Amino acid sequence: MRTVDAAGLPIGDEHPPRIMGVLNVSKESPYDPSVFDDPGEAAAYVDEELIDQGADIVDVGLESANKRFEVLSAEGELERLETAIQTIESVSGEAVFSIETRYHEVAEEALDRGFDMVNDICGFADPEMPRVCAERDVAVAKMASPPDLTRPGAIEDVDDIYDALSLNGFTDKTLVDPAFGGWSEDKTLADDRETFRRLREFRGLGYPILVSINRKNFLREVAGRSTEEALPVSLAATSMAVERGAHVIRTHDVAETRDAALIGHEFARSRVRERGAGDVAVEELDVTAPAEARRHLDRLGAADAADAARDAATGVFELGGLSDGDIGALSTAAARSGATVVVGDGGDVQAARGDVAPRSDGGSDSGPDGRSALLFGTPRALAGFPDRVDDRSEASDGLAAALDTIAEAVE
Numbered sequence: 001m002r003t004v005d006a007a008g009l010p011i012g013d014e015h016p017p018r019i020m021g022v023l024n025v026s027k028e029s030p031y032d033p034s035v036f037d038d039p040g041e042a043a044a045y046v047d048e049e050l051i052d053q054g055a056d057i058v059d060v061g062l063e064s065a066n067k068r069f070e071v072l073s074a075e076g077e078l079e080r081l082e083t084a085i086q087t088i089e090s091v092s093g094e095a096v097f098s099i100e101t102r103y104h105e106v107a108e109e110a111l112d113r114g115f116d117m118v119n120d121i122c123g124f125a126d127p128e129m130p131r132v133c134a135e136r137d138v139a140v141a142k143m144a145s146p147p148d149l150t151r152p153g154a155i156e157d158v159d160d161i162y163d164a165l166s167l168n169g170f171t172d173k174t175l176v177d178p179a180f181g182g183w184s185e186d187k188t189l190a191d192d193r194e195t196f197r198r199l200r201e202f203r204g205l206g207y208p209i210l211v212s213i214n215r216k217n218f219l220r221e222v223a224g225r226s227t228e229e230a231l232p233v234s235l236a237a238t239s240m241a242v243e244r245g246a247h248v249i250r251t252h253d254v255a256e257t258r259d260a261a262l263i264g265h266e267f268a269r270s271r272v273r274e275r276g277a278g279d280v281a282v283e284e285l286d287v288t289a290p291a292e293a294r295r296h297l298d299r300l301g302a303a304d305a306a307d308a309a310r311d312a313a314t315g316v317f318e319l320g321g322l323s324d325g326d327i328g329a330l331s332t333a334a335a336r337s338g339a340t341v342v343v344g345d346g347g348d349v350q351a352a353r354g355d356v357a358p359r360s361d362g363g364s365d366s367g368p369d370g371r372s373a374l375l376f377g378t379p380r381a382l383a384g385f386p387d388r389v390d391d392r393s394e395a396s397d398g399l400a401a402a403l404d405t406i407a408e409a410v411e
């Protein structure tokens with residue numbers, strides 16, 4: 001995972017999560033507390049409610065991306081840009097200033113007049129956008145979108161979102177945004193929830209991740225909360241997003257979101273990231289499922305990535321109520337598949353792949369309901385397990401059903 005320098009602010013795995021506060025100079029924007037048309041009032045808001053509360057980045061929106069409104073042209077955005085420029089010139093605090101736009105002309109003018117980075121909500125649908133950002137060596141957040149300047153974020157399927165982020169390539173300082181929210185009538189809350197569940201997959205692109213989940217409908221529905229009541233669910237999701245690999249959180253609730261992000265960062269699993277002898281880099285990847293591994297393999301251009309990914313994660317299942325015949329059948333199948341079975345009572349067998357291993361304390365979990373065991377292995381090993389339990393005279397029907405369930409779960 002690369003680190004992106006955004007006007008001196010490093011963004012990446014080796015740095016704390018960054019908070020992007022929001023200012024709107026668009027009267028149609030839905031969140032009234034962040035909407036201003038007076039530069040002085042806007043600057044005061046930025047200083048007091050964003051920077052003083054912990055915002056590292058201030059994202060200035062010139063128009064609402066709400067699908068109910070007409071899309072503002074590049075000329076219309078440029079007319080509003082003057083207010084945004086006067087605002088950042090009046091801010092006394094220190095922050096990275098980002099311009100939210102879909103047009104390269106607007107990005108170019110904003111960067112030349114004091115802005116530090118770009119938040120492209122159409123994901124390089126304007127093919128000149130990466131050139132403008134690369135020539136000025138600025139960070140750019142690239143939100144997943146169809147190749148259409150009028151339809152930001154209108155993608156439903158997670159796989160299509162991932163592919164959309166590759167549209168027109170990347171700059172060296174790109175951040176990727178999977179585009180949460182109701183960007184189209186077809187995009188459902190279930191689509192957003194599935195994207196959030198699979199957030200780690202976007203790390204496979206190799207660029208820092210930005211998420212905008214503050215008070216979003218897909219979170220509010222879970223708890224049955226209105227927008228005004230939705231701060232707690234947003235904060236819970238923020239911690240989870242950072243733990244799953246997000247680097248920048250875009251929010252209207254800066255102070256609270258900062259705290260939640262820091263908790264997610266503090267308790268995320270520690271992974272190895274260092275350079276060894278001969279300047280060889282070592283990075284332990286955040287991979288918990290084959291789909292996540294496949295994204296990294298695809299990035300490397302690996303052949304047979306889908307097949308290889310099935311060996312890149314481990315599943316662990318506990319089985320209870322096993323008979324002695326079940327234990328024997330499991331042992332035989334494990335030896336054939338490369339999985340491991342650990343039985344919950346003593347014995348002389350070794351704890352090795354394909355063997356039935358004893359519990360370390362020599363105790364017993366056997367009883368009137370049968371014995372217990374742990375079965376673990378790669379998805380490839382576990383998926384083929386039912387076919388390898390071929391001695392049905394010893395294995396119970398219950399074991400066969402349980403192994404079918406496991407095979408379905410890992411596929």
